[in-house]
Every structure is written in structure tokens, then in C-alpha cells.
Amino acid sequence: MSLFDNLNIYLQPKQLEAFYHLEYSDCQYLLYGGAKSGGKSFLVRAKEFIRRMNYSETMGIIIRRTYDELYANHILKFLTEEPWARYCTAWYREGKKAIYYPNGSITFFKYLDKGTDVFNFQGIEYDDISIDEATQHEEIVFTILKTSLRKDPKKLAKNPTYKPKMLLTANPGGIGHFWCQRRFIKREFMPNENPVDFHFIPAKIQDNPIFLKANPQYLKNLNDLPEDLRKAYKDGDWNVFAGQYFRKLREDKHLIEPFYLNPDWFRFRSLDWGYDHNTVCLWWCVDYDGNIYIYRGYKRNAESPTRMAGNIIDLTPTSENVILTVASHDCWERTRTDDFNPATTMADLIKQRGLYIEKAVNTRITGWQVLGEYLDWDEAYKPTPRLKIFNTCRWVFDDLQKLIHDENSPEDVKKMNGDDTGDAARYGGMYVFSGVKPIVPKNEEEEYVESLIKDYSQTELAPWGADI
Numbered sequence: 001m002s003l004f005d006n007l008n009i010y011l012q013p014k015q016l017e018a019f020y021h022l023e024y025s026d027c028q029y030l031l032y033g034g035a036k037s038g039g040k041s042f043l044v045r046a047k048e049f050i051r052r053m054n055y056s057e058t059m060g061i062i063i064r065r066t067y068d069e070l071y072a073n074h075i076l077k078f079l080t081e082e083p084w085a086r087y088c089t090a091w092y093r094e095g096k097k098a099i100y101y102p103n104g105s106i107t108f109f110k111y112l113d114k115g116t117d118v119f120n121f122q123g124i125e126y127d128d129i130s131i132d133e134a135t136q137h138e139e140i141v142f143t144i145l146k147t148s149l150r151k152d153p154k155k156l157a158k159n160p161t162y163k164p165k166m167l168l169t170a171n172p173g174g175i176g177h178f179w180c181q182r183r184f185i186k187r188e189f190m191p192n193e194n195p196v197d198f199h200f201i202p203a204k205i206q207d208n209p210i211f212l213k214a215n216p217q218y219l220k221n222l223n224d225l226p227e228d229l230r231k232a233y234k235d236g237d238w239n240v241f242a243g244q245y246f247r248k249l250r251e252d253k254h255l256i257e258p259f260y261l262n263p264d265w266f267r268f269r270s271l272d273w274g275y276d277h278n279t280v281c282l283w284w285c286v287d288y289d290g291n292i293y294i295y296r297g298y299k300r301n302a303e304s305p306t307r308m309a310g311n312i313i314d315l316t317p318t319s320e321n322v323i324l325t326v327a328s329h330d331c332w333e334r335t336r337t338d339d340f341n342p343a344t345t346m347a348d349l350i351k352q353r354g355l356y357i358e359k360a361v362n363t364r365i366t367g368w369q370v371l372g373e374y375l376d377w378d379e380a381y382k383p384t385p386r387l388k389i390f391n392t393c394r395w396v397f398d399d400l401q402k403l404i405h406d407e408n409s410p411e412d413v414k415k416m417n418g419d420d421t422g423d424a425a426r427y428g429g430m431y432v433f434s435g436v437k438p439i440v441p442k443n444e445e446e447e448y449v450e451s452l453i454k455d456y457s458q459t460e461l462a463p464w465g466a467d468i
Helices: 002-006 013-023 040-054 067-080 085-091 115-121 139-146 177-185 209-214 216-223 227-233 305-314 346-352 364-375 391-401 420-433 444-457
Strands: 029-034 059-064 098-100 106-111 128-131 165-170 198-203 266-272 279-286 292-300 325-327 357-359 387-390 409-413
Touching: 013 029, 013 040, 013 165, 013 198, 029 040, 029 177, 040 059, 040 067, 040 106, 040 128, 040 165, 059 067, 067 085, 067 106, 085 098, 115 139, 128 139, 139 165, 165 177, 177 198, 209 216, 216 227, 266 420, 279 305, 279 420, 292 305, 292 391, 292 420, 305 346, 325 420, 346 357, 364 387, 364 409, 364 420, 387 391, 391 420
Parallel strands: 029 165, 029 198, 059 106, 059 128, 128 165, 266 325, 292 387, 325 357
Antiparallel strands: 098 106, 266 279, 279 292
């Protein structure tokens, strides 16, 4: 690459490896990073500048979540950082937030504050897309932007060897942790996904010696972090991540093989109703010692209340003796205010179908804290958590693991697509906390006395069931 050599752009070995995949490999989506200070943002700028200069009339876009991040990490660097500053200061157009190269190529700078903002990109074609800090974005951002990554046939003659690519950089954590982890780290693919399209290059601070030499204290700062944050930020460990709400969730602690549940143990359900988003119902069991089990789950969307209620009833054998279902308050919302002809609520329809529901305790922060207490464990004094989940509904564990802190209210869970399971679990945890007491088995003498009282209360001496 003559331009690459002439500009004297120095790329470290990991960055060179990434550049090779962007130019020559068959992968279409490349994830680079995994730990802090691995040279992610510099790679984004180098890749964008070199490819726009080498391939005429092509368009690239660099995306961050906020404009402040976009400006500080990329726009300002393009205008002040060598070697590209000597060119881009003259080529940058502030009004367009874009660099217009002499060969007809363009680099756009955009930010996506909300996941739904991505729909503004539908129908626009880009030859390169860079999502810097991809785990700050919801999965819908990646899903929609993929449709904009395509080659204009008109440009094919001028750039016959060009391959459109998407470069993603990320640290573990954030709202997009799991969609990145599934594809690039665990390499678990859906039927419509081609494994060849996805490639991951891990990079740590040790792979960025220029930064490390200039900031020798930074490595010590990473080592001083709590264990889970140190693993995420320094080691690039995707099994733990910053921002995770229930940080004690572990497969070996909370997922268990199904076993026989005593029919005398207390059982109930918790329900988070949804139509456009998921309806989630969880089945709970509390044993004599106060241990809690989520042993069944149900998740659907775009389903009518009566059909949903019928399915939940069908999934519950009568032998289980489920006492009741605590449900989200929106089941009782009315869409009309006519006192003489009030609208039917979801709760009315659900109850008509035969599913008895009561309003759940809807205290968010207390609910999350209670659920966290039930999930808590410590090897020294509490090696086993009180709440466990049957592995036959593994998705319940996965959904709880995805919940993250709200940056504006750290004690709360961030509201996002997919938090329905968390809400259903919160309702169930609060119901246990609010008064469900373990059912203690009675001895034979207690059962005999109760039977006598019951028989006596049904005699003519107490026809109305009066106190005996």
C-alpha cells in the first residue's frame, strides 16, 4: 500500500492484523479490542483515512453514542493529530460533520444516542461502517446498520478489489455486551448468520506499547480495580463486565438440574404483561427452609391476553396447586374513562379466562435489591444463593445476566428491550419478601387436632363457621 507507507502511519502488530482482515479476509464484521487502551480508536481513524484515500468515491461513517464522545475521540483527533491533520483540516466541513477527500471519498461522523435513531440510516449505503465502543449500543443498531453496508455497482469499475467492511471496537460491558459476545466471542450463530462473516481480534493495553510508555501509571490503575472490573478492563474477560446489575450471577451457582418439588411447598407465578414487548411468566416454588426455585418460564410477544392466560393455565398441572399470580400494574389500565361504561382491562380478560391475578408490588429499586439479596452468595459465609433457576429455563438466567445499571439512577436497572424477565423476577422476589412464609410440615398430632376442629365447625353448633 503505497499511501500507507508514504504517510508513515505506524500500526502496532494487533492493529496490523486487524487491517489485514479489513483488506483481504472474507470476514465482513470485525470486532477489535476487549480491554481498555488497546488502540481501538486510533485503528478506527487509520482504517477510515487509508481506505478513503485508497478507494476513490467511497463513503465511510464513524459512529459513537454521543456527540461529545464523537468530537473528542475522532473529529478533534482528525483535525489535530498527525499524520492526517495536515490534510483533514482543509477537507473537513463543519456543517456536514464530514471530511470530503479530493478523490471524491467522504468520511461522515454520526452519533446514535438512542437505539431507535438507527432507523434514520435505512436506505443509505456505506462502503465502510465503524462503530466505536459497540457495546454502548443496543443490538438493533448492529442489525439495521448491516443493511447499509453494501457496495454500489457504479463504483465497482473504479475499485474492483474493494470489500465493504464493518469495524466494531468494544470493551466488555454495557447494553450491547451480549449481542457482541454471542457472535464474536462465543461464536454462537443463528441459522441466518454465516460464521465466516465474523472475526474477533483481542487487544490489551500490553498491545499498545506507545500508550503504555506514555502512561505508566495506567496499568497500575487497572490492577487496582475490583476483581470483576479488572478482569473486564485489563484482561478483556467477557464473562464479567462493567455495569452488570447482578454481578454475582454464575452458572455454577444459580442454574441447577430439575428435581422433584414437594407438592406441599408453596407455589405461585409472577407475570409481566406485554404485547409489543414480551410477556413473561415465571413459576416459583418456596421450600420448607425458605429456598426459592424458578422452575418454569413462559415468554411470548404479540399474543392476546386470553390466549396468553390459556397457555399459562395449560402449562400448569392441577397437581401443582399454584396459589395465585402476581402481575404488572398495566394489566389494570383502562383506555376509557366513561364511568357508566368503563373499558375492559387486561386483568378482566385474563381473569375471565380462568387465571387469577393480583397486583404485584411494583417498587423498582427495592425490588431489584431484594432480588439481588436472594441471588447473593459468598464462599466464606453463604456459599449457596437462596434463589436458584432450573436449567430447563436457561433463558431466565441469561435475561437476568443482561440487566445493567441505569447511568442516571445507578441503584435502578436501565429500562431497555428485553428487561421483561427482570421485571417478572422482581415481582416474584417482592411477593416472597412481602410475606410468603415457608410452609412447615405438621406433625401427626397437629393434623389430628385440625381435623377435629374442621369437623366440629361443620356441625349445627357452628353453622356459620363461627370462631370455636
